[in-house]
Amino acid sequence: MLQTHDEADRGLSYSTPRWVKVFGIIAFVLVLLIALVLITGLGGEHGPGRHTPSTEQAVESNNPGIHTPPIEHSTQQP
Amino acid sequence: MIMTPGLRKFALTIHITSSVGWIGAVTAYLALDVTVATNQDIQTLRAAWMAMGWITGFVIVPMALISLLTGLVMSLGTKWGLFQHYWVLISFALTILAILVLQSETQLISRMATIAADPTTSANALRALPNTLVHSVGGALVLLVIQVLNVYKPSGLTPYGWRKRQEQRLIRQSADSKA
Numbered sequence: 001m002l003q004t005h006d007e008a009d010r011g012l013s014y015s016t017p018r019w020v021k022v023f024g025i026i027a028f029v030l031v032l033l034i035a036l037v038l039i040t041g042l043g044g045e046h047g048p049g050r051h052t053p054s055t056e057q058a059v060e061s062n063n064p065g066i067h068t069p070p071i072e073h074s075t076q077q078p
Numbered sequence: 079m080i081m082t083p084g085l086r087k088f089a090l091t092i093h094i095t096s097s098v099g100w101i102g103a104v105t106a107y108l109a110l111d112v113t114v115a116t117n118q119d120i121q122t123l124r125a126a127w128m129a130m131g132w133i134t135g136f137v138i139v140p141m142a143l144i145s146l147l148t149g150l151v152m153s154l155g156t157k158w159g160l161f162q163h164y165w166v167l168i169s170f171a172l173t174i175l176a177i178l179v180l181q182s183e184t185q186l187i188s189r190m191a192t193i194a195a196d197p198t199t200s201a202n203a204l205r206a207l208p209n210t211l212v213h214s215v216g217g218a219l220v221l222l223v224i225q226v227l228n229v230y231k232p233s234g235l236t237p238y239g240w241r242k243r244q245e246q247r248l249i250r251q252s253a254d255s256k257a
Contacts (some may be wrong), residue, residue, distance in 0.1 A: 014235075014237060014240045016234075016235070017164065017232070017234035019164075019232050019234065020164045020168075020234055021166065
């Protein structure tokens with residue numbers, strides 16, 4: 001049931017609109033799913049480490065025969 | 079405090095521009111994110127990551143903050159209020175959530191763009207940079223939900239909004255009875 005301003009103006013009793021309840025249920029299920037994926041690790045590693053290649057990978061040269069120093073990653077904004 | 083019609087129009091113009099701009103920038107980011115996920119060409123990957131860094135830092139983040147700020151001004155400066163209508167409250171909560179996730183993602187994207195821009199980064203390391211599709215698709219969906227709520231404005235007062243209405247009704251009734 002959609003709640004209208006007229007109902008409030010007429011002094012009828014309060015009830016949460018149906019669309020808000022549906023929205024809340026969907027949000028709750030989504031949060032549960034996300035929590036489940038994070039807890040069980042089904043979605044793989046999460047957090048900063050997930051998006052950063054390992055130091056070994058980062059310093060790996062195109063030419064493995066030549067030793068290259070580790071890359072200094074500055075905090076410079078793109 | 080209710081804004082004057084002129085000021086309201088001005089704030090609304092900035093709010094719509096920044097909100098739609100935010101969605102547009104996320105869509106452009108999404109295209110680059112798909113490129114990163116599906117492409118193996120080093121030059122393309124490097125360019126895409128750098129562009130993703132710039133779009134995030136210079137467009138998405140400013141648009142998001144302007145949208146939040148003007149949204150607050152629009153809700154508090156008009157009859158809608160921030161806590162009286164569910165559509166306003168939910169839009170506000172989703173915007174805050176989107177900005178929090180964006181804030182954490184921005185640091186990672188910036189770091190990866192820096193790695194990609196570094197000419198000494200190897201091809202394998204560049205290809206190993208994971209895409210951010212889950213977050214960008216999720217973010218785009220959240221922004222679309224906010225957009226729909228703002229366009230349709232589904233009716234529904236919060237308990238606080240309901241009490242405010244009742245108070246106003248009682249004030250009107252007592253004024254009418256005195257008249």
